[in-house]
Amino acid sequence: MVQAGEGRGGGSPKGSPAGGILVMTGETGGRAAVRRLPRRAALVALAALIGAGCARFPPGVAGVPGASPAPETPWTPPRNLAAESPLSAPNEPLPSDLLERARDWTLADLVDIALRTSSETRAAWQDARAAAAAHGSEESSRWPRIDLGADLRRERTDPSEGEAAETRTYGYSADLGYLLFDFGGRGASIEETRQALFAADWMHNQAIQDVAFDVERAYFGYVAAAALLEAELSTLEEARVNRDAAEERRSAGLATIADVLQAETAFSEARLAVDILQGSLLATRGALATAAGLPADTDFDVELPSEELPVDRVSESVEEYLDRARAERPELAAARARALEARARLGKVRAEGYPTLSLSGGAERTHYDDPDVYDDSYRAALLLRFPLFTGFAHRYDVYEARAEAEAALARLAGAERAVELDVWIGYNDFKTAERRVRTSEDLMRSATESHRVAQGRYKSGVGSVLDLLAAQSALENARAESVRARSDWFVSLARLAHATGGLRPAKPADGSAREGEEGP
Structure with a gap:
């Protein structure tokens, strides 16, 4: 139960600040325990309740309504929406020799210009690069995985009787995992990305x-x-x-x-x-x-x-x-x-x-308050996983x-x-x-x-x-x-x-990629 305001008779529970919110926290020895939240928390909770009651739909965005007021009314965007957008279509500059010959361009010149400026070829090229990256990522599953970790901890214990205790520890670890056998699943995943590429x-x-x-x-x-x-x-x-x-x-x-x-x-x-x-x-x-x-x-x-x-x-x-x-x-x-x-x-x-067989291993060292006191632990395991149901x-x-x-x-x-x-x-x-x-x-x-x-x-x-x-x-x-x-x-x-698939533009004489198109 939560009760806002002052206690009865203007008083406050002993040991708590005046004003705030009374919170029923449970039973203690058959009686409800009462805890008073500070006045600032009371104001925040009250403001949240008022704000929830005053929420509008649809919410505004960038100073304008988030949607039009009626089906037949078009939405009006913010004035600076276009200026805020960081996206722009890439522009491939044309070589100076092509610009100088703009009065007698050949068919080959026009095809060259189109391939430099076409959004279709650029998008398809980037799709191919993305597929190549996905294939390379999948190929990495052939290698073992090694993870390094470190931690710094501070723990404090306050018992009901006795003095509080505080401990500090820090440590570092290395973990290794490798898939040994999975009935061809890894090879099939690699082949899938290979054909997608x-x-x-x-x-x-x-x-x-x-x-x-x-x-x-x-x-x-x-x-x-x-x-x-x-x-x-x-x-x-x-x-x-x-x-x-x-x-x-x-x-x-x-x-x-x-x-x-x-x-x-x-x-x-x-x-x-x-x-x-x-x-x-x-x-x-x-x-x-x-x-x-x-x-x-x-x-x-x-x-x-x-x-x-x-x-x-x-x-x-x-x-x-x-x-x-x-x-x-x-x-x-x-x-x-x-x-x-x-x-x-x-x-x-x-x-x-089908079942999978994996190898797992690791090492860890943990230091305590005294730097000369530490624990070393090592582990190695063969993991067999079978999806039974x-x-x-x-x-x-x-x-x-x-x-x-x-x-x-x-x-x-x-x-x-x-x-x-x-x-x-x-x-x-x-x-x-x-x-x-x-x-x-x-x-x-x-x-x-x-x-x-x-x-x-x-x-x-x-x-x-x-x-x-x-x-x-x-x-x-x-x-x-x-x-x-x-x-x-x-x-x-x-x-x-x-x-018949016979339209093939000529490659550059040196076979190199244009500037800005290096591989990853």
Whole structure:
């Protein structure tokens, strides 16, 4: 029982300070023993009771409510919350030679920039380093464990009768422990982390190839947009020439105003197409900058690929590409490593149900008040541990690990089918792109010749403006189709290389890591 305030009649129990809290501490000889707490403790207890009654929900944080007052009201963060955050995305500085060549970056330059700045590759790299550290930590279980200890003690004993006694001791000790045998559990744990490390390394390789492919796709999209703009500018110039020819024929009385208006309409349509393509070019350049890990408004330009396409470059059969993908695709290799990791985990869990044999030993020295007086003790033991009954937990752990191993094998089979589909689609897309390139070249030659003939006939007065505009439209379409066919050929080639795991950026000439990327 606790009673606050003064004792009855303003008095206090004998030997206790005035004021405070009376505490019933139990029975002593049939009577309750009363102890009075100091006044400061009484005030603290009273303040705690008042504070508990005045608590608010939700509690405040950094001067603002911890949550919004209603479901439809957004939460208002503290003003200096962003300034207080110490986290920031790491920035990899670009080499000065790349910055100086920002007007003619090659595809290899853009891939290099992307791999330096990509958050995906950096995160995958750090995951692999973490997995390597976890494997190294698990490997340490092969070694004995040695612990050193020290203690300093002071003990005081107050007996009910007699004088108080005080002792001081200090000492130091060394302990050794080593696992001798555990039915393969330790080896399975090490193998589990080893396969997890392989999976993380393969996924880092896959992240590098994914980033490279994204840059290549954005690069050829930008190149295609630039080529389409150039083709449309040629169409605009030809439309201007056709319009001038129509006006000259009308001035000579050989054409009507309808011919001039039709030619003027074709010129305006070509100019509108140029305006649209100029905006599209800026958009694709921003997309390329983003894929390379740069701000979208970065001012740069690229070196265009060669006009000659090695359309006969791919001569292998689809079966050869499928075999290559099964052997080299990093994503598939990671799935295999995860399946082996799950199998090793099953072995580890099974071993947990078997006995373990360990060696334990140690030595200790304890000093007393007199430094010359001490005790030495030594111990050594063989420890056999057998998990006789765990409430059936181990059986269910084995069931869980076995199911996870079967699930990993199923995911591996699904990954193999997905990779085969990627290769199949990529191969056939590339073969289609090859045929489109050849066909578009023939179409371009015939459309160019047709436009030349139609333009000559119109200027000589034997052709109609409709024939001229039809030939101009066919030439415009042929140019656009040629640009798209070339772009699709490059993209399909990159996609096929990505599907087979063949996108590998060049290593540094000296094979060394960049500054700041040393091993642990």
